[in-house]
Amino acid sequence: MPSEAESARFQATILVHLDAANNLAHWLLRNPAEAEDVVQEAVLRAFSYFSSFRGTNARAWLLQIVRNAAYATMKKSQGIHMVPLRDEAGDTEDMDQGVDLIDPADDPETTLLRNEAHRQVDLLLGRLPVDLRECLVLRELEELSYKEIAEITAVPVGTVMSRLWRGRRLLSEVALAGEKVG
Numbered sequence: 001m002p003s004e005a006e007s008a009r010f011q012a013t014i015l016v017h018l019d020a021a022n023n024l025a026h027w028l029l030r031n032p033a034e035a036e037d038v039v040q041e042a043v044l045r046a047f048s049y050f051s052s053f054r055g056t057n058a059r060a061w062l063l064q065i066v067r068n069a070a071y072a073t074m075k076k077s078q079g080i081h082m083v084p085l086r087d088e089a090g091d092t093e094d095m096d097q098g099v100d101l102i103d104p105a106d107d108p109e110t111t112l113l114r115n116e117a118h119r120q121v122d123l124l125l126g127r128l129p130v131d132l133r134e135c136l137v138l139r140e141l142e143e144l145s146y147k148e149i150a151e152i153t154a155v156p157v158g159t160v161m162s163r164l165w166r167g168r169r170l171l172s173e174v175a176l177a178g179e180k181v182g
Helices: 004-013 015-029 032-052 058-076 108-127 130-141 146-153 157-176
Strands: none
Touching: 004 015, 004 032, 015 032, 015 058, 015 130, 032 058, 058 130, 058 146, 108 130, 108 157, 130 146, 130 157, 146 157
C-alpha cells in the first residue's frame, strides 16, 4: 500500500491530467461510458505502476496508458454493435448527447451556434480513421508536441506529421465541399 506522501505525489503529478485523459478516451472510443471506464482503468494502472515512473512528462505517460487501454477496449468489442435505447417518446436522436449546462452569460442564439459548431466538429472528427483522429486530438485539442504524440502513439515523428497532414486535409476537404454532417 503506498504511503500518504506517494499518494499525494501521484495526485499532484498524474491526476492533474485527468481532463486530457478523459478527452483522449472520448475521442478514441466515441462512447462516454466506455471512455469513463477506460480512464478509470488507466488511472488504476498508473497508480499501481507510479512508483516505477521515472519520466519527466507525466501527461504523456498517462495518455499513453489511456491510449493502450482504449485500444484494448476497442479490440475486445470489435464486431459488437450497440443499439441505443429509446426514451419514453421513442426518440433516440439525443440519447447520447448528455445534458448541456447553459452559461448564463450567453444568449440562446450564441449557445445554439456554439453547440452546433461543437456537434459538427465532433461528427467530422468521428468520421476520421482512429489513427488520424487520435493524432489530431492530441495535437490540436491537447496541444502536445509532435515528439510527445510520437511517444504516446509509439510511432516515429514523421508518421505523426503525416497523420496530422492527412487528417487536416480530410477535414478541410469536407469543410470546403460545404458538406453538412448529420
